Amino acid sequence: xxxxxxxxxxxALFLLLSPRDSISxxxxxxxxILRFDHYYDYDGLRKALIKLxxxxxxxxxxxSIGKSYEGRDIWMLTIRNPKTGPDKEKPAFYVDGNTHxxxxxxxxxxxxxxxxxxxxxxDLDWVKKLVDEQVFYIAPTVNPDGREAFMKEPNTPHSSxxxxxxxxxDNDGDEDEDGYDDLDGDGQILQMRKKDPNGxxxxxxxxxxxERCKADELGQYTMLGWEGLDNDGDGRFNEDPVxxxxxxxxxxxxxxxxxxxxxxxxxxxxxxETRATVEFLEEHRNVAAIQSFHNAGNMILRPPGSEDDRxxxxxxxxxxxxxxxxxxxxxxxxxxLQTFKDLYAVRGAFLDWGYMRYGVYSFSNEIWSxxxxxxxxGRVDNMxxxxxxDEMLKGKGFVKWTEYDxxxxxxxxxxxxxxxxxRIPPTWQLEEVCYRxxxxxxxxxxxxxxxxxxxxxxxxxxGDNDLFRVTAIVENEGFMATATKxxxxxxxxxxxxxxxxxxxxxxxxxxxxxxxxxxAMLQNERRPWRFDFGHIPGQSxxxxxxxxxxxxxxxxxxxxxxxxxxxxxxxxxP
Ligand SMILES: [Zn+2]
Numbered sequence: 001x002x003x004x005x006x007x008x009x010x011x012a013l014f015l016l017l018s019p020r021d022s023i024s025x026x027x028x029x030x031x032x033i034l035r036f037d038h039y040y041d042y043d044g045l046r047k048a049l050i051k052l053x054x055x056x057x058x059x060x061x062x063x064s065i066g067k068s069y070e071g072r073d074i075w076m077l078t079i080r081n082p083k084t085g086p087d088k089e090k091p092a093f094y095v096d097g098n099t100h101x102x103x104x105x106x107x108x109x110x111x112x113x114x115x116x117x118x119x120x121x122x123d124l125d126w127v128k129k130l131v132d133e134q135v136f137y138i139a140p141t142v143n144p145d146g147r148e149a150f151m152k153e154p155n156t157p158h159s160s161x162x163x164x165x166x167x168x169x170d171n172d173g174d175e176d177e178d179g180y181d182d183l184d185g186d187g188q189i190l191q192m193r194k195k196d197p198n199g200x201x202x203x204x205x206x207x208x209x210x211e212r213c214k215a216d217e218l219g220q221y222t223m224l225g226w227e228g229l230d231n232d233g234d235g236r237f238n239e240d241p242v243x244x245x246x247x248x249x250x251x252x253x254x255x256x257x258x259x260x261x262x263x264x265x266x267x268x269x270x271x272x273e274t275r276a277t278v279e280f281l282e283e284h285r286n287v288a289a290i291q292s293f294h295n296a297g298n299m300i301l302r303p304p305g306s307e308d309d310r311x312x313x314x315x316x317x318x319x320x321x322x323x324x325x326x327x328x329x330x331x332x333x334x335x336x337l338q339t340f341k342d343l344y345a346v347r348g349a350f351l352d353w354g355y356m357r358y359g360v361y362s363f364s365n366e367i368w369s370x371x372x373x374x375x376x377x378g379r380v381d382n383m384x385x386x387x388x389x390d391e392m393l394k395g396k397g398f399v400k401w402t403e404y405d406x407x408x409x410x411x412x413x414x415x416x417x418x419x420x421x422x423r424i425p426p427t428w429q430l431e432e433v434c435y436r437x438x439x440x441x442x443x444x445x446x447x448x449x450x451x452x453x454x455x456x457x458x459x460x461x462x463g464d465n466d467l468f469r470v471t472a473i474v475e476n477e478g479f480m481a482t483a484t485k486x487x488x489x490x491x492x493x494x495x496x497x498x499x500x501x502x503x504x505x506x507x508x509x510x511x512x513x514x515x516x517x518x519x520a521m522l523q524n525e526r527r528p529w530r531f532d533f534g535h536i537p538g539q540s541x542x543x544x545x546x547x548x549x550x551x552x553x554x555x556x557x558x559x560x561x562x563x564x565x566x567x568x569x570x571x572x573x574p
Pocket of ligand 1: 100
């Protein structure tokens with residue numbers, strides 16, 4: 001009896017002290033190889049990718065697809081299951097981040113996506129299916145120099161956007177000779193203001209906010225731009241900082257020279273970073289969808305960025321809208337926009353090249369928005385940004401105006417947002433931002449075309465003992481067609497191809513029916529064993545019928561550039 005009660009006490013104690021069962025959902029990673037509570041610098045990113053690669057050597061491949069201007073590797077992590085077939089025989093998803101050096105969180109989203117696919121492969125069926133049937137090409141930063149400069153050097157929230165090739169931004173014959181200067185040595189490039197009764201600016205309701213004066217209002221300040229010196233003595237400040245090619249204006253789609261489009265570069269693909277991306281995609285024609293991550297503003301952007309929808313076929317628009325609306329639900333507060341009509345004109349953008357030239361559905365998400373619309377008037381003003389900064393960041397995102405003795409401008413004041421504040425989520429928000437955007441990618445990936453041979457049958461033709469009708473029912477299981485309408489229109493997508501072969505058999509005629517309930521009509525093909533039949537719409541079947549002369553086994557292969565390759569064999573039995 002006594003023994004029994006001691007035991008009961010022990011059990012009770014154990015239950016009391018043991019951790020409670022956690023409540024888990026599909027967003028709780030069972031394993032954590034990497035942490036998403038900070039931003040990785042270039043070397044940290046490289047080590048994180050190596051860690052994923054060495055933890056999952058069978059399902060990942062880590063490769064440099066090229067070098068940046070300063071010689072850093074542009075890393076590409078491939079995720080797929082090699083046991084289910086060669087990479088290029090599967091539909092692939094391409095995702096990158098950080099095209100603009102200062103827009104860093106795209107890299108963490110890419111890393112998170114890779115981490116999610118790898119750590120959830122064993123416990124989530126839908127993740128396993130994606131990794132088994134598809135390929136993911138993930139390039140966390142396609143502008144490693146810009147990223148490293150942003151993280152390691154003093155910057156404005158908007159600088160270190162371009163790559164690092166020296167550029168003569170002010171056309172004075174010198175390159176990069178007048179960049180920002182961190183005058184007070186605090187690691188930030190702030191703004192400069194100077195007291196001036198003739199200035200056109202005044203202090204707002206909060207002394208940190210600067211407001212433009214009305215036409216009939218006396219001013220208090222002149223705004224002098226970003227923190228810096230007139231290094232080249234031309235009377236201007238910071239007009240030629242490092243670099244000057246905006247990689248997202250350097251792609252060969254509606255490219256415009258520099259006097260028409262800032263940051264264009266000397267010619268399309270003049271930069272090693274953009275060239276690496278395009279060469280990779282051209283070498284991997286199995287890529288059927290593209291996602292690129294930028295910041296900021298909570299937007300899901302689709303092309304074109306250089307014109308309205310006049311050249312976008314209606315069928316593609318329907319798919320875009322379906323994906324975009326789904327994205328708006330998965331990413332609350334994000335707006336799905338057509339770049340040119342709803343936002344701005346951008347020439348030579350990656351997004352336009354991806355869809356208008358390469359021919360696949362391409363999105364560019366502008367990640368995160370700094371503040372809350374506290375008064376729900378549909379826009380976020382400076383007071384609301386400051387309120388969020390004060391309540392959620394303890395005021396640390398804004399450096400209060402302080403006096404500074406400027407060698408060229410005299411007594412001025414320095415102040416403003418720190419580089420990490422207006423465009424980049426604080427680290428406590430990072431993981432949710434990563435999760436939601438990764439889920440949007442995975443949804444987009446799940447709609448890619450996937451070609452399967454649903455059935456393969458053979459029937460002897462009566463009266464001829466070595467002639468057979470071989471029928472293949474081929475299905476595209478994805479929502480997307482095996483080629484977008486634009487790819488068909490501009491003829492960048494190879495036709496899907498049906499092959500039949502056998503050691504002792506040869507096709508003598510072929511027939512196609514796009515309605516599988518109907519009899520296929522024989523087509524006059526010169527090589528009936530190698531039949532290019534066009535493309536298969538999403539979620540539909542076609543029927544291919546061959547007349548085959550011979551005996552033994554025949555092998556059927558359906559090869560779709562974007563929808564993967566399917567194989568099946570059958571024995572010809574009289
Ligand atoms: Zn950007």
